[in-house]
Amino acid sequence: MTMPVLPPGTDTGPAGATPPRPVHRLPFWVNQRLGLLVLVIGLSALFGVLQPAFLDARLVLFPLVRDVSTLTVVALAQMVVLSVGHMNLAVGRMAAFGALFAGFGYDRLDLPLPLGLLLCLLAGAAIGALTGWIITRTGVSSFVVTLAMDFALLGLVSLLYSALTENAAFTSRPSGLAELRSYSLADICVGPVCGSPVIPQLAQFTVLALVGLGFLYARTRIGRELLLTGANPAAAELSGIPTGRRLILAHTLSGLLAALAGFMAAVGTGTFRASIGDDFMLPSFLGSVLGGTLLTGGVVSVLGALLGTSLVGVIRKGLDLLGVGLESLNIYLGCVLLLALSADRVRTVVAHRKVVRST
Amino acid sequence: MNTIRDRRERGAAVLRRFSRSTTMTLLCVVLTGYLALGVASSGAFLEGPSIRTFLRYLATPVLIGLAQMVALCVGQLNLAVGALGGFTACLMGVLMADQGVPAGVAVAAGVLAATAIGLVTGLCIVATKINGFIVTLGTMTILQGAQYWLVGTRTVDGYSAGLKDLGRAAPLNVPLVFVTALAAAALLAAFLYRGTAGRRLLAAGGNPLAARLSGISTDRQIVLAHTLSGLLIGVAALTATASLPGVNRSVGGDWLLPSFAAPIIGGVALTGGSVAVLGTVLAAFVMRLIDAARAQFSLDPSWVNFLIGVVVLGTVVGGRIHQTHLEKRGGSRGRVPPAPPPNDPRPTAVLPHPGGSG
Numbered sequence: 001m002t003m004p005v006l007p008p009g010t011d012t013g014p015a016g017a018t019p020p021r022p023v024h025r026l027p028f029w030v031n032q033r034l035g036l037l038v039l040v041i042g043l044s045a046l047f048g049v050l051q052p053a054f055l056d057a058r059l060v061l062f063p064l065v066r067d068v069s070t071l072t073v074v075a076l077a078q079m080v081v082l083s084v085g086h087m088n089l090a091v092g093r094m095a096a097f098g099a100l101f102a103g104f105g106y107d108r109l110d111l112p113l114p115l116g117l118l119l120c121l122l123a124g125a126a127i128g129a130l131t132g133w134i135i136t137r138t139g140v141s142s143f144v145v146t147l148a149m150d151f152a153l154l155g156l157v158s159l160l161y162s163a164l165t166e167n168a169a170f171t172s173r174p175s176g177l178a179e180l181r182s183y184s185l186a187d188i189c190v191g192p193v194c195g196s197p198v199i200p201q202l203a204q205f206t207v208l209a210l211v212g213l214g215f216l217y218a219r220t221r222i223g224r225e226l227l228l229t230g231a232n233p234a235a236a237e238l239s240g241i242p243t244g245r246r247l248i249l250a251h252t253l254s255g256l257l258a259a260l261a262g263f264m265a266a267v268g269t270g271t272f273r274a275s276i277g278d279d280f281m282l283p284s285f286l287g288s289v290l291g292g293t294l295l296t297g298g299v300v301s302v303l304g305a306l307l308g309t310s311l312v313g314v315i316r317k318g319l320d321l322l323g324v325g326l327e328s329l330n331i332y333l334g335c336v337l338l339l340a341l342s343a344d345r346v347r348t349v350v351a352h353r354k355v356v357r358s359t
Numbered sequence: 360m361n362t363i364r365d366r367r368e369r370g371a372a373v374l375r376r377f378s379r380s381t382t383m384t385l386l387c388v389v390l391t392g393y394l395a396l397g398v399a400s401s402g403a404f405l406e407g408p409s410i411r412t413f414l415r416y417l418a419t420p421v422l423i424g425l426a427q428m429v430a431l432c433v434g435q436l437n438l439a440v441g442a443l444g445g446f447t448a449c450l451m452g453v454l455m456a457d458q459g460v461p462a463g464v465a466v467a468a469g470v471l472a473a474t475a476i477g478l479v480t481g482l483c484i485v486a487t488k489i490n491g492f493i494v495t496l497g498t499m500t501i502l503q504g505a506q507y508w509l510v511g512t513r514t515v516d517g518y519s520a521g522l523k524d525l526g527r528a529a530p531l532n533v534p535l536v537f538v539t540a541l542a543a544a545a546l547l548a549a550f551l552y553r554g555t556a557g558r559r560l561l562a563a564g565g566n567p568l569a570a571r572l573s574g575i576s577t578d579r580q581i582v583l584a585h586t587l588s589g590l591l592i593g594v595a596a597l598t599a600t601a602s603l604p605g606v607n608r609s610v611g612g613d614w615l616l617p618s619f620a621a622p623i624i625g626g627v628a629l630t631g632g633s634v635a636v637l638g639t640v641l642a643a644f645v646m647r648l649i650d651a652a653r654a655q656f657s658l659d660p661s662w663v664n665f666l667i668g669v670v671v672l673g674t675v676v677g678g679r680i681h682q683t684h685l686e687k688r689g690g691s692r693g694r695v696p697p698a699p700p701p702n703d704p705r706p707t708a709v710l711p712h713p714g715g716s717g
Contacts, residue, residue: 087492138675149668151665155661155666156661159662159665295490325508328505331500331505335497337500338483341489
């Protein structure tokens with residue numbers, strides 16, 4: 001695949017400097033994120049009323065927020081590839097792959113906590129870049145390539161764990177890991193003011209990822225180019241965007257975020273083992289798609305990924321506390337996914353008709 | 360009027376084309392692999408009991424590969440393959456063991472339920488216009504929950520001995536479940552290659568716009584494909600229930616990845632409009648061979664996943680290299696033969712035999 005390497009003429013200017021206001025804006029209640037926010041708050045309140053234990057900071061909310069932080073990063077990993085119109089089915093396995101390197105670093109190389117995290121991120125980015133490279137070089141659909149990558153990593157990670165460890169898990173913990181796992185903002189005090197006991201320290205990585213991606217997509221040229229590549233690859237190619245490189249970048253970022261999520265999941269459970277990321281695929285799509293990211297590419301919502309994941313997390317936890325069996329939760333979650341998307345579709349169609357009628 | 364000479368020439372051309380197809384490569388791989396395994400096990404692998412076991416556990420992969428292939432041929436995906444299969448198998452088991460329903464009725468109910476769920480999935484996709492990927496992701500989640508709700512953590516094994524006997528029966532060392540799978544494949548091939556409905560399905564997958572312009576309802580084809588997919592999964596669940604010692608919540612958990620691997624290795628394009636029934640069956644054979652080899656050399660089960668992943672990646676990359684090579688050769692000859700378009704999604708194995716009555 002040949003791609004023009006020359007940057008487009010300077011006369012185009014930074015994209016999105018002065019966004020032209022759309023003439024007919026859709027009504028505000030079509031905003032998916034607002035609906036999600038209302039749903040998350042409303043459902044939390046409802047569960048809090050039905051089951052007061054839901055608002056227990058230490059036993060319920062703290063683990064809930066920790067899970068949501070991890071799964072938000074997973075959803076972001078999926079969102080980045082969705083933004084270029086691709087998919088990453090290997091998101092869970094890339095997480096396991098990254099966590100394997102972190103565990104290896106701590107166990108064998110006696111690395112300190114930050115260096116192990118760095119190694120983990122590098123490994124994730126490398127495997128993501130390899131995936132992206134295969135996709136761009138062969139031109140085969142990302143679905144197939146990441147599916148095959150999922151197979152290959154599923155086998156490889158288990159093989160490496162059984163080759164490197166006795167009981168298929170790295171258990172040695174560097175100093176600081178236990179603190180990272182159980183400390184919340186309440187343990188950080190500036191003078192007499194302490195943070196909330198609900199927000200875990202692990203959430204710092206999520207905030208970093210959210211801010212970083214938000215900046216990338218909203219403010220930088222590369223972010224715009226990623227979106228254009230997803231919306232219309234041919235047009236992007238013709239307007240001088242190196243689409244191949246942007247695709248590889250998207251997959252690299254996805255691998256990196258997946259590895260970060262793997263690290264967070266490993267810290268959350270305390271051990272580095274092969275089963276990390278087994279159940280990442282569904283939440284990755286749930287979070288990003290509920291948040292308003294389109295599967296066809298070109299539209300992302302960074303904040304939506306957080307809100308979508310929170311909604312799923314709240315529903316899961318709330319139903320669990322109300323005594324719904326942990327596994328039959330899946331029935332409800334699937335229904336929620338389908339209903340939410342159907343409702344969204346209805347809303348868009350109705351709003352569109354209104355706008356059309358008013359013109 | 361056809362002279363014998365003409366016929367022979369045409370036959371030779373068909374043979375030549377066949378010898379270069381994915382199917383032929385797969386056939387060679389299967390035969391070599393099987394013989395190599397036979398030699399490596401000093402003949403034990405070529406004896407009756409081994410063949411019986413080999414073929415018995417081949418039935419389900421063949422059927423789920425075909426179920427996925429039908430969805431792929433209209434450009435859809437079915438992520439609910441494993442969940443629907445597991446749910447149906449558990450439904451049959453529970454109906455027979457707990458409710459005392461006779462085996463025949465339970466099996467019919469299970470297959471019908473799977474078909475109905477496929478139909479509902481298709482209708483859901485068409486009615487809401489949500490991407491099929493997301494809809495089947497939703498149904499997958501729902502069905503996994505339903506499967507757990509049916510059986511919980513227990514293993515249901517107290518069901519009809521007759522069905523289990525049928526599952527174990529193997530006249531001439533060919534298990535009945537495998538014959539069932541082959542029969543399903545043959546029927547599907549006849550439907551897709553010879554029937555008008557099958558041609559419509561392929562047309563809708565290959566070029567939805569052109570299909571719509573020529574009077575084919577793509578919506579109806581999508582519903583039909585998902586219904587057929589559900590039916591095939593129902594049959595797969597039947598073979599699984601008959602050949603397994605019991606059903607529990609883990610049935611179907613590892614079906615999703617093989618269901619995609621078989622059609623992809625078999626040469627089906629994910630973009631729709633192409634099918635390769637024989638290729639899919641042979642690809643399931645190859646994967647079963649890898650599994651058998653793993654058992655033969657008592658390796659870690661993880662090797663199977665790793666190897667299948669590498670094989671799929673290799674198929675994908677190799678296919679691309681082969682195509683580029685063909686294009687280059689076509690170009691150097693001065694473009695005398697009409698070179699295939701660069702992104703032709705249809706492999707040769709897809710085209711029906713010339714002269715097939717529609």
